[in-house]
Amino acid sequence: MLRIEFGLCVLALIIAFIHPQLGSRWFENVERRFAALARRRALSVILAGLLALALRAALLPIEPTPEPIVHDEFGYLLAADTYAHGRLTNPTHPMWMHFESLSIIQRPTYQCFAQPAQGMILAFGTVIFGHPFWGVWLSSGVMSAAICWMLQGWLPARWALLGGLLAVLRYGTFSYWGNSYWGGAMAAIGGALVIGALPRIKRSRRVRDALAMGVGLSILANSRPYEGFVLSLPVAMALFAWMFGRKGSSWRISLTRVVLPISTLLAAVGIGMGYYSWRVTGSVFKMAYQVERETYSSIPFMLWQPEKQREHVYPYAAMKQLYTDAEPRLYRVARTPIGFIFVEMRKALRFWRFYLGPVLTFPLLMLSVSLPPAFSCSSMTMRTRLLFAIMTASLIGVAAETFFDPHYAAPVAGLVLAFVLLAMRHLQRWQHSGRPTGLFLTRAILVIAATMFTFRAAASAAHLNLRREEAASWDERMAPSFGRAKIERELDRVTGPVLVVVRYTPQHNPFEEWVYNRAEIDNAHVVWAREMDGPENDKLLAYFYGRRAFLLQADAKPPALSPYNSTQQTTPQQSSASNAMRHHSTTNQ
Numbered sequence: 001m002l003r004i005e006f007g008l009c010v011l012a013l014i015i016a017f018i019h020p021q022l023g024s025r026w027f028e029n030v031e032r033r034f035a036a037l038a039r040r041r042a043l044s045v046i047l048a049g050l051l052a053l054a055l056r057a058a059l060l061p062i063e064p065t066p067e068p069i070v071h072d073e074f075g076y077l078l079a080a081d082t083y084a085h086g087r088l089t090n091p092t093h094p095m096w097m098h099f100e101s102l103s104i105i106q107r108p109t110y111q112c113f114a115q116p117a118q119g120m121i122l123a124f125g126t127v128i129f130g131h132p133f134w135g136v137w138l139s140s141g142v143m144s145a146a147i148c149w150m151l152q153g154w155l156p157a158r159w160a161l162l163g164g165l166l167a168v169l170r171y172g173t174f175s176y177w178g179n180s181y182w183g184g185a186m187a188a189i190g191g192a193l194v195i196g197a198l199p200r201i202k203r204s205r206r207v208r209d210a211l212a213m214g215v216g217l218s219i220l221a222n223s224r225p226y227e228g229f230v231l232s233l234p235v236a237m238a239l240f241a242w243m244f245g246r247k248g249s250s251w252r253i254s255l256t257r258v259v260l261p262i263s264t265l266l267a268a269v270g271i272g273m274g275y276y277s278w279r280v281t282g283s284v285f286k287m288a289y290q291v292e293r294e295t296y297s298s299i300p301f302m303l304w305q306p307e308k309q310r311e312h313v314y315p316y317a318a319m320k321q322l323y324t325d326a327e328p329r330l331y332r333v334a335r336t337p338i339g340f341i342f343v344e345m346r347k348a349l350r351f352w353r354f355y356l357g358p359v360l361t362f363p364l365l366m367l368s369v370s371l372p373p374a375f376s377c378s379s380m381t382m383r384t385r386l387l388f389a390i391m392t393a394s395l396i397g398v399a400a401e402t403f404f405d406p407h408y409a410a411p412v413a414g415l416v417l418a419f420v421l422l423a424m425r426h427l428q429r430w431q432h433s434g435r436p437t438g439l440f441l442t443r444a445i446l447v448i449a450a451t452m453f454t455f456r457a458a459a460s461a462a463h464l465n466l467r468r469e470e471a472a473s474w475d476e477r478m479a480p481s482f483g484r485a486k487i488e489r490e491l492d493r494v495t496g497p498v499l500v501v502v503r504y505t506p507q508h509n510p511f512e513e514w515v516y517n518r519a520e521i522d523n524a525h526v527v528w529a530r531e532m533d534g535p536e537n538d539k540l541l542a543y544f545y546g547r548r549a550f551l552l553q554a555d556a557k558p559p560a561l562s563p564y565n566s567t568q569q570t571t572p573q574q575s576s577a578s579n580a581m582r583h584h585s586t587t588n589q
Contacts, residue, residue, distance in 0.1 A: 001459070005452050006358040012444035017432060020440040027443050031158075038158040045152070048164030049145030052172035056137055059173065062460040065133040066179050067485035072114065073181040074516035075103030077132060079112035079119025081519040084126045089280045090519050095543055097536070098529035100315045101515045102322075105291050108282045110519075113292035116276060117223035118183040132181060139185035140178040144168045146189045147414040150196030154383060155421055162424075162446065163417045166360070169449045171413060174456050175354070183223065184407030190219030191231055191411030195390065198235055199383070201258055202242050210258045214265035221273065224411055226301075230397030231411045234389045299327040303334055303402050315530055318508040331402050347404045354406035355416045359448045362441070363423035370423075370430035370438055384422065391415050482512040483559050487552070490561075491526045499547040501540070501564050503531045505555045514554050 015022060038044050056063075068074050082090055090110040093099060100106055105113050112119055125135025148164025155163070171177055177184035193216025200209040213235075220228025243254040274284040281291050293300070296319075298308050307328070314320035333339035352361070372379075380388070394412045398404065424445060430438030491498050502514045518524040527547065529540055541549060541564075549564035 001452070001455065002353075002358065004455060005448065008448045008451060009358050009362050012362075012441060012448065016437045016440045016444070020432075020435050020437045022440065023443075024436075024440075034161070035158045038161040041152055041157055041160075044157065044161045044164065045145045045149045048148040048161070048168060049141040051165070052144040052168040052178075053137060053141035055168065055173050056140060056178055059457065059460070062457065063174070063179060065131060066181070067481060068181055068516075069481055069484075070180065070182055071102040071511060071513050071516075072183075074101070074513070075112035075114055076118045076122055076181050076183065078104055078110075078516070078519060079114070079116060080122030080126055080132050080135070082111060083116075083119055083123035085519055087519070088276055093521050095529065095540055097315065098532065098540055099515060099517060099521070100319075100530065101513055102319070102510065103292075104516070105280075105288055105295065107295075108291075109280050111280050111288055113288045115222045115225060115287070115289075117186045117219055118181075120222075121186060122181060136178060136181060136185070139189065140172040143177070143185040143188045143192070143413075144172045146192035146196070147417060150192040150414045151418060151421065153196045153199040154387065154418055155425075159421045159425065163414075163421050165446065166417055166420070166449060167413070169453045170355075170357075170360070173453070177407065177410075182407065184410045184413075186219055187224040187228070187407065187410035188413040190216045190223060190228060192216070192414040194220065194228075194232060194235055194411075195387075195415060198239065198386075201239065205254055205257045207257050207261050210261040211265060214262040214269075217262070217266060218269040220411055221269065224408065226401075227394065227397060227408060227411050231390060231394045234386070234393050238386055238389075297323045297327060299323075299331045299402060301402055303331070303340075303400055307331065315532075316504050316508070317506040318504060318510040322510045327402075334402065344399055347398065350404065350406060351398075351409060355409070355413065356420070359445055359452070360416075360420045363420055363427050363445060366427050366430070366438070366441065367423050370426045387415060387418055391419070484514055487559065487561055488526060491550070494548060497524075497544075497547045498526045499541070499544045499549045499564075500526060500528050500552050500561075501531045501537065501549060502528060502552045502554050508555050512554070514552065 037047070068077055082088070088111075092107050092110055096106040096110070099110075103113055105111060121135040121139050122132035123135065125132045125138065128134070144164055144167045147167040148160055151160035151163040154160075171185075171188070175184075176182055177188070193212050195216075197209045197213035197216065200206070201213065217228065217232060220232070239258070243251050243258070277287055278284045280288050289301075294310070296312055296314070298310050298312070300307070312323065314323065330343070334343040356364075377385075391412060394409065394415070398409050401408065424442050427438045428442040432438075491500065500514075515528045515530050517528055521527055527544060531537060531551075532540075551562050551564040553560040553562075
């Protein structure tokens, strides 16, 4: 698919030089109507959001509600289930040692390790519509609308609406932000609100714009707090420089209409966050992800932080390999000069694949010919410089992180589109030999994006197996299913409550994790538990007396499910792990 997209860009470039007037009459008619629609700003924002919702709903026959696969998804679903039951967290289960897994904590309470925003939107979908996917669906629509609104603050109305449509096509439908429970859209909403509120506050000093910025900051703090903080620093500096650069009483008005609303809202949110942390971790100042790191890992999230030497006990070999081999190896390589370059290039490639791809990179590359010959950085407008400063700070912040996935940079999603649109505005005016070459190329960009969206939908309808490594944002493929959802559906048809004892081999892939449960474990129809040694398994079976017990051999091909026989022998590795866990439990009572 990336090759097709690249080929279409090359084809557009060839046509632009040979016949740039191709389709000009049709484009002019469409553009007049488009500009008239874009002048209705509120309607444009609503349209961008509704289009994302309608397209994703229309795609359900070929792209049905996703099954959770990545371990973070199960963590967010646990949070959603917890909130949907009216609780912030869950008590530690008596059999918690059988339930340890990635992306969740078991003590001091049982909860997802991440910030609560994604779990809250999934809980909203569960409570209102009956399934957490509808929270994902809603967040994609709100994200597209928020990006359109943000762009209206920085660009002419028709370019802002165009950016909203690109957000729908690139991020709101086929990307993993709209096709998994992993998140991304919430942080993109927060970033768009913060960046979009800045020029409105400077222009009008309205309380509603200040509250929009405060809401954006609150979403960032509860979805991507570090990346949100890095993005907000240049925004705050620009805001205060503007406020206190004026003379007379205007700064007093700014304090009452801008600073006070934002501060009041953030103070309330901060108190709520502290209370949430206290309920989950027992400390106002300790987040759940810190507990997860302290419990299992010695590797920090930031490359500039030192590695901490701690003694950790792991419930099974593959989890130990992840935390004691895979993570340390990446961290130590990234802290060497050559390794750092390699890791950052890999991050840049993943960023490019998701946020840009060939078609959105095209106008940026064409700046080399579309900008005036005497153009320099000093020629940028102050608004463009400010956007550039925000983007630079955010990218430096991402570069300092040990790990990276595209949703880490989600707060700058709207900002990426802003730079693409600025490049398209320059490209539109470029002429070759007096002919409107740049205008044709600008028109071709949206056509290519829409064409690729159509290709992607057709590929799903035809059940084509697209290679994951060729995926762009509109075609981001999650890791292939390892069969958990299928077996869970089979178990849901079993009469009476079920206990599944999961057996792993020492070579098990830790990212194919089966042991995840609902918030109320004892009331769940299916309970997933990790097999330990004989005595511990006997305690598990005694606790869940009355449930039909099954053994799942997770690493069989395909995974094998059979009635559980308590006399079956566990492997030495499992026995040693359970002994270590009993020791760990005893020493921490």
